[in-house]
Amino acid sequence: MPIEDRDDAYVLTHALAKDTLSRIRDKNTEQVGFRKGLVKLGRICGYEIIDGAMETEYVAIETPLEETTGERVKGLDDVVIINVLRAATPFVEGLLKAFPRAKQGVISAGRDEEAGMNDDGEFPITVDYVKLPEITEDDTVIIADPMLATGSTMCTVLDHVLDDQPSPEDLFVLSAVSAPAGLLRVADEFPQADLLTVSIDDYLNDDGFIIPGLGDAGDRAFRTQ
Numbered sequence: 001m002p003i004e005d006r007d008d009a010y011v012l013t014h015a016l017a018k019d020t021l022s023r024i025r026d027k028n029t030e031q032v033g034f035r036k037g038l039v040k041l042g043r044i045c046g047y048e049i050i051d052g053a054m055e056t057e058y059v060a061i062e063t064p065l066e067e068t069t070g071e072r073v074k075g076l077d078d079v080v081i082i083n084v085l086r087a088a089t090p091f092v093e094g095l096l097k098a099f100p101r102a103k104q105g106v107i108s109a110g111r112d113e114e115a116g117m118n119d120d121g122e123f124p125i126t127v128d129y130v131k132l133p134e135i136t137e138d139d140t141v142i143i144a145d146p147m148l149a150t151g152s153t154m155c156t157v158l159d160h161v162l163d164d165q166p167s168p169e170d171l172f173v174l175s176a177v178s179a180p181a182g183l184l185r186v187a188d189e190f191p192q193a194d195l196l197t198v199s200i201d202d203y204l205n206d207d208g209f210i211i212p213g214l215g216d217a218g219d220r221a222f223r224t225q
Contacts, residue, residue: 011197106131135168139169140170
């Protein structure tokens, strides 16, 4: 199974995931290629979650020729995907190819860049909009954001997702690239969450950006400044 346990996070090692990430890291990859790459990466991540974390069950099947036994994935109707606007939108589009019947929630949350990062490596977070489906104990919840940097945004999102909701059976924080500091913070504050990423990058710079990172995923996907 191409998911490695790295203590504070699980890293997807699927060759196609690494190839796709390398292509969207490239500064010469323009908007359409970047956005399509995030969609592709989301789809791969979704399939890996199915393969690595979801159970199967045996079912009776009648083919055109005879009765036989097959396997079906359990819980595909009990998936909730949370889109952290806006950078996660193409990432979630890919996840939905793996989980077409998933319930969806959106949270518009972003850090205050003008306020800057404090001495503890945290940013103040502004939440403009929250719309979440009902979450049950049987659900697999996937919170998607292409970049997990300081962890400030993700911790705020997790607060909203878990507030007055039952603890889901599985809770995944999914990112394309992550910084060690952000992973440590989220793991410390939300130990019930499994952190899943395609790459653990080197460090955060003084402005709180992941190095080597992707740049600003939202700006690159939507061609804004």
